[in-house]
Amino acid sequence: MVATTIDKALHFINNDWLDIKTLQKIAHHKHDLVLSEEARQQINTCRNYLDEKLDNSDCLFYGINTGFGFLQNVAIDKTQIAQLQYNLLQSHACGLGEEVPHEIVKWMLFLKIQSLSYGHSGVQEQTVQRLIDFYNYDITPIIYTQGSLGASGDLSPLSHLALPLIGLGEVYFKGKKRASKDVLEQFGWQPIELQSKEGIALINGTQFMAAYGINVLLKAQKLLKIADLIAAISIDAFDCSLQPFHPKIHSIRPHQGQVETAGDICKILINSQIAHQTKTQVQDPYSFRCIPQVHGASKDSIDFVNKTFLQEINAxxxxxxxxxEDDLILSGGNFHGQPLALAFDLMCMAMAEIGSISERRTYQLLSGQRGLPLFLVKNSGLHSGLMIPQYTAAGIVSENKQLCTPACIDSIVSSNGQEDHVSMGANAATKCMRVLNNVERILAIELLTATQALAFRRPLKSSTIVEDIYEDFRKKVSFNDSDRVLHNDIKQAVEFLQDIV
Incomplete structure (x- = not known):
């Protein structure tokens, strides 16, 4: 066994519940994975049981000594059981499309290790340890975004994840694409000799979907906080009333997300000169007045998604x-991705709405109302100001509407009718990431617009929190006095949001 490096913190693979704080710690800090003694015993107990069962029984067990899918009734001779597992990994590695991002592959490795460690999969300890070595040494298999129906597990992506175990496929190592066998040789590792059940244990599972789930969940939670902060800047920039955020209003319709959002907005703007000056308007547009109701509903939806994803990664x-312990080998359908597919589609809609209402605030800030110049530029006409960033935001909002078509309501028959209902959860996962990246860009455009508008409120100041954000942002993007290439400003605004912890 290859020793882990000593300059990293350790995360022990065990039966402890993986909560969001643990995932955030793993995401933000470099950890080496180590099998706990508890996990080691569970893996070996299960493997020993399976070996004894096959030695002493002529029963057929799906995927262990039978073919797969529609070929379930084809018995496999005991002398060919190991070859069956090799054939499975090779034949199912049919991924196409873009390469899965590095951070998602790392999550896939982590989640596959975690799932196999519970002692219900029948794999060898050395198989799990090799996956741990891949994780610890940042050897990431090359996986593709297309190929999974999200039903018999993520068969194709997980096959690409597992190929390097047997010296096939490709990996990224030290920033370069390498043949897996060459990297194994560099470390002095022999390819794993797969035993019964191991191939199907490796490629059945929802780790492709779940890895995307963790990634988008952590990003969504961050974007929801950012959305409140940027919305607060826009509220002062548009000289809005804080009356719609009064706690009395939300106490009589106390959806948790709504109440929290209203409270957060008030905290952000607590000592704002602009917010507390007398207003001339009776009401503000919905995109400002209904921030608690819209942002809050998305937060409540993400809470449901959070519960679903956490349940999945602990399964x-x-x-x-x-x-x-019960002398049972049971064939079922825990690989079906329907819970995740539904959650991804809900997240798409919830987060797309954050982008939609953000773009409406951007539009209002450019409208020439409330004492602000048209398109937030002096001498408009000669200068277009921030007219076209709103076009960009509108185009992205429209793209998100198209991406919000649910994937989970689609299905297509496969494996000659044996797999006759699939979740399409993998498609839901990849499009959900696109939606969140789009929302980040939309919010960046609102931030660019809101800070530009806020400058026209001088000498009045916003709150301490807002002014600090304003000053930090100005270090990256200067006030727009005259037309310039705004692609650069938008890109810098996106990077600014990504750097916010």
């Missing part, structure tokens, strides 16, 4: 499942 999702 066993391959098939069949082995229960040594």
């Amino acid at each position: 066993v999702t391959d098939n069949p499942n082995i229960f040594p």
Whole structure:
């Protein structure tokens, strides 16, 4: 076994519940993974049970000594069981499309290790350890975004994840694409000799979907906080009333997200001169007045998504499942991605709405109302100011509407009718990431617009929190006095949001 490096913190793979704080710690800090003694015993107990069962029984167990899918009734001779597993990994590695981002592949490795460690999958300890070595040494298999129906597990992506175990496929190592066998040789590792059940244990499961789920969940939670902060800047920039955020209003319709959003906006603007000056308007547009109701509804939806994803990553999702203590090997459907597909589609809609209402605030800030110049530029006409960033935001909002068509309501028959209902959760996952990246860009455009508008409120100041954000942002993007290439400003605004912890 290859020793882990000593300059990293350790995360022990065990039965402890993986919560959002643990995931954030793993995401933001470099950790080496180590199998706990508890996990080691569970893996070996299950493997020993399976070996004894096959040695002493002529029963057929799906995917262990039978073919797969429609070929479930084809018995495999005991002398060919190991070859069956190799054939499975090779034949199912059919991914196409873009390469899966590095951080998602790392999550896939982590989640596959975690799931196999519960002792219901029948794999060898050395197989799990090799996956841990890949993770610890940042050897990331090359996986593709297309190929999974999200039903029999993420078969194709997970096959590409597993190929390097047997010296096939490609990996990224030290920033370069390498043949897996060459990297194994560099470390002095022999390819894993797969045993019964291991191939199907490796490629059955929802780790492709779940890895995307963790990534988008952490990003969504961050974007929701950023959306409140930018909305508060826009509120002062448009000289809005804080009356719609009064706690009495929300106490009589106390959806949790709504109440929290209203409270957060008031905290952000607590000592703002602009917010507390007398207003001439009776009401503000919905995109300002209804921020608690819209942002809050998205937050409540993400809470449901959070619960779903956490349940999934703490589960066993391959098939069949082995229960040594009960002398049972059961074939079921824990690999079906329907819970995740529904959650991804809900997240798409919830986060797209954050982008939609953000673009409306951007539009209002450019409208020449409330004492602001048209398109937020002096001498408009000669200068277009921030006219076209709103076009960009509008185009992205429209793209998100198209991406919000649910994937989970689609299905297509596969494996000659054996797999006759699929979740399309993998498609839901990849489009959800696109939606969140789009929302980040829309919010960046609102920030660019709101800070430009806020400058026209001088000498009045906003709150301490807002003014600090304003000053930090101005270090990256200067006030727009005259027309310039705004692509650069928008790009810098996106980077500014990405750097906010």
